[in-house]
Amino acid sequence: MAFERVGFIGLGRMGRPMARNLLRAGYRLVVYDRRPEAMAPLLEAGAEAAGGPLELARASDLVITMLPGDAEVLEVCAGQDGVCQGLRSGAVLVDMGTNHPDTARTLARAAARAGADFLDAPVSGGDVGAEQATLTIMVGGEAGVFERVRPVFEVLGRHVFHVGPVGMGQVFKLCNNLISAVQMVAVAEAFAVGRKFGADPGLLRQVIMVSSGRSPAVENRPPVPGILPEAPASREYAPGFTTELMAKDVGNFLRLAEAGKVPVPASALARQLYLMALGSGYGPKDYSVIGELFRGWAGL
Amino acid sequence: MAFERVGFIGLGRMGRPMARNLLRAGYRLVVYDRRPEAMAPLLEAGAEAAGGPLELARASDLVITMLPGDAEVLEVCAGQDGVCQGLRSGAVLVDMGTNHPDTARTLARAAARAGADFLDAPVSGGDVGAEQATLTIMVGGEAGVFERVRPVFEVLGRHVFHVGPVGMGQVFKLCNNLISAVQMVAVAEAFAVGRKFGADPGLLRQVIMVSSGRSPAVENRPPVPGILPEAPASREYAPGFTTELMAKDVGNFLRLAEAGKVPVPASALARQLYLMALGSGYGPKDYSVIGELFRGWAGL
């Protein structure tokens, strides 16, 4: 194997099953999460524990991070006692979280100062994709570095793309997530109107799933309780992917659009609606909870 | 066969292949279109021509309409010398166009006055679905009437749903098309931003097609010329489904939402963007031309 030891930081809903898949594939794994209980199942499965990001970096020739957002990954990697202070020369740092392209470039510079390489490699597929190793992975960085890490990516996902230089993985991911975010709003509006006029929401989902309005939002996250048992809406909107995270991604997409002075009115509106959801206390719920705003306004 | 003779009115991009599929399945067909050249290929294939809607209705025990919008179907069916003046008692009128539920109810009343039944049965799947008989058909009306016409629907499409009383087919269809319309806007915004930052649009399409933002909009109608030869964008936005028709459907969805006093901000915004597209002269183009608005604003 190209890498002797892989460090993995961030063992939440996404990171834990990804780390486990690496262990199963035979990688020697050293893990860190600031919550000890998040590390426990990995340690039982054969991973080693690091005392912190710096120690983990010293012990690894490939470091993967899977953290909630820009602030967290910047602190863990580029902060005091962070990964980049321990990175070996020739090692590779890969951020697989969804963040702003500027964050990717900041991390790449910090890695370069340690003589290490960097890839941004955000994923699509959710916790199910992470568990089943069917993620789509969009990688930004140098082609040579990408090729070195590709076998690792192929353990974690089914579709692995090299999409451009550092930061481009994040550009692709933000574009994808913006579409998801707006799709959910459209689905929520359509279901609110449909229900208001007596449409059976389960049937509406079935019909749209074989029509031009189909998307993962309709298939996996119909924003109405009870029509799909495994959907977040049927489990009190347990995430899944939280409204907080979706709001963050839409926010990052908007910052990108702003930087390019590209008008994106639907994205801007979606951001506002997710802010209304946050302001209504829905931040920790699955983002399909946006449907509850419309349910309320529609008097359903 | 349950119906001795089927009348078919409206032989455009959708109606022509649908009528041909009925002929192939062995139905005796009488057709009408105010443009004689639209009737010609059907007549060659064995259909009979009617001189007008009224004459066609007199000769049929099932009449199917596939016309652009509310005004057209109301005139052809409920107007002077229209279908409903010739409908036989016991016949069935089926509107397979996409219209407002109120239009469906108006047609049902007009049919009832002639002793005939009515179904609204709009379809999803586009001209390709019409040709390949893979349409999804969403039918509103009485269950008994639906069962009588079901064999005809099964010749035309793959997924046939009885979704509720008269008008409910249109409610389902408008909900579906609203989602499509908003999806396209989101896709256009995402591609504009992605391209502004150097993303390869063909690769972006491929990546999103295996990610959470996937939808028929990304798959079949990427709003960038040259990345998918068969997409409208690569053929000077030849429709496909025109901006005019999509704008009409979003307008009908909004009228429905208004009638139910359901706030639908993303739908309202989408309507405004399609109006901007109409105001920019894009009405007769495929609705993916909305991407051109963003291309212009983004300076791409």
Place this chain on the structure above:
Amino acid sequence: MAFERVGFIGLGRMGRPMARNLLRAGYRLVVYDRRPEAMAPLLEAGAEAAGGPLELARASDLVITMLPGDAEVLEVCAGQDGVCQGLRSGAVLVDMGTNHPDTARTLARAAARAGADFLDAPVSGGDVGAEQATLTIMVGGEAGVFERVRPVFEVLGRHVFHVGPVGMGQVFKLCNNLISAVQMVAVAEAFAVGRKFGADPGLLRQVIMVSSGRSPAVENRPPVPGILPEAPASREYAPGFTTELMAKDVGNFLRLAEAGKVPVPASALARQLYLMALGSGYGPKDYSVIGELFRGWAGL
């Protein structure tokens, strides 16, 4: 005086003081309101009561209506036993409510069938303007008819404009009210953000009142309780002008924009926000209650 007897229908917050001003100016007045208690103060002041719209019309050579909306004025004037069935040849019907221009044209046709003339003459200035006879009146109709009624308008308001043919008064009024409606949304957003960052809202109002953001919305209806005693917000949002009426006016403006295919994204968004306010139960409150939506979302 040009008119011997003036009939006045609709004695609510606006109509009552307007009718009283006509009495004070010496006009013989016959009044009707379906709520007898609304008529009482006018009868005490010297007006005569009519038993209904038709009877009132028969007794008047000028009939003024001041009703909540299109449905009401159409029923009262063009319905069974309505004004137009009793209008004398040569009489004038004036609708001073705010309605759609199509309603004005419908009323003009109904009046013409009775040999009578019609003006649409909506007003701006609110209940205070009605009481103090300082209304602005925007009149659509024929110039000669306008000149005949002008002395009556000058009793009721300070600024009287002949703005064009029948319906144009309503076009002007809807344009004005759309601006008011959007201004209030902008003011609500500004005050929510200002307060979130510690701005004193009373001081914010004072400063904006002498800056470029000033408008009657800031001056008379600051959407924060307690900073202006006479503002609706300080009186539990007692109207004033209800959210229901403002939502109706924005809706009518949008119908007009739709008819002209003019994109109006801010108006469309404002309509959606007022629908959210209606869906939150705020319909009968003054429309400055829109500020409460933002207060809630902002966690103030």
Place this chain on the structure above:
Amino acid sequence: MAFERVGFIGLGRMGRPMARNLLRAGYRLVVYDRRPEAMAPLLEAGAEAAGGPLELARASDLVITMLPGDAEVLEVCAGQDGVCQGLRSGAVLVDMGTNHPDTARTLARAAARAGADFLDAPVSGGDVGAEQATLTIMVGGEAGVFERVRPVFEVLGRHVFHVGPVGMGQVFKLCNNLISAVQMVAVAEAFAVGRKFGADPGLLRQVIMVSSGRSPAVENRPPVPGILPEAPASREYAPGFTTELMAKDVGNFLRLAEAGKVPVPASALARQLYLMALGSGYGPKDYSVIGELFRGWAGL
């Protein structure tokens, strides 16, 4: 006079008449602008020229900046060879441009390091207000410092408010300008619809000016050429206040709203429309040029 010598940086459309008013009031003035031709008229009127921000600061006990935006004022004041490197202990730095509150706080810290005080004191009233000394001035900072500078403010404007600590002047100003920006959009939509239905735009302005929709946008900047000779629209949209500056202010307001997680959908939409205007090449024109977007879409 409390200040012996006043330094003034930024002699554009606003700064030049403000500086001249200080000279007329008897203040000894030292000026700087990177464009020598901007300084010339002030030097003729008796001001002294400084070679740069640092030299100017060394020669002044009060420094006023009036620059286009955050980047400029940060560079001029807090950058290499900037004002704060030359500020005397006990001097006062006053930024009268419109910027983000964070910029104000950054400048206050930089001034404090030099032992100097800081006020943010943005103004409303435009070039006319600057010339006639009728500006409204909204001041953030310590009360004692405000009182020291108040006499200078009273030379420049008519309404001077101490609105809170450092940064609060900018909060007030951004709230005001957001309202202005949205008002203009509403006015542009109303005039587009009105004109589409034949309304005389000059008359429409007159009527709204005495109705509830009135505001400086309608009074001074009607977005239709030819109805008010002195309006930007009648002078090929010569600014006035440029679309670039208004877009910047709306952007700063949105950043503020984002920081407070306050949903502001109308503001977000306005930002998008101003971005469309920038993308259409209207950046250097007066922001009332937004009306041209609507004119185009409406086919006027």
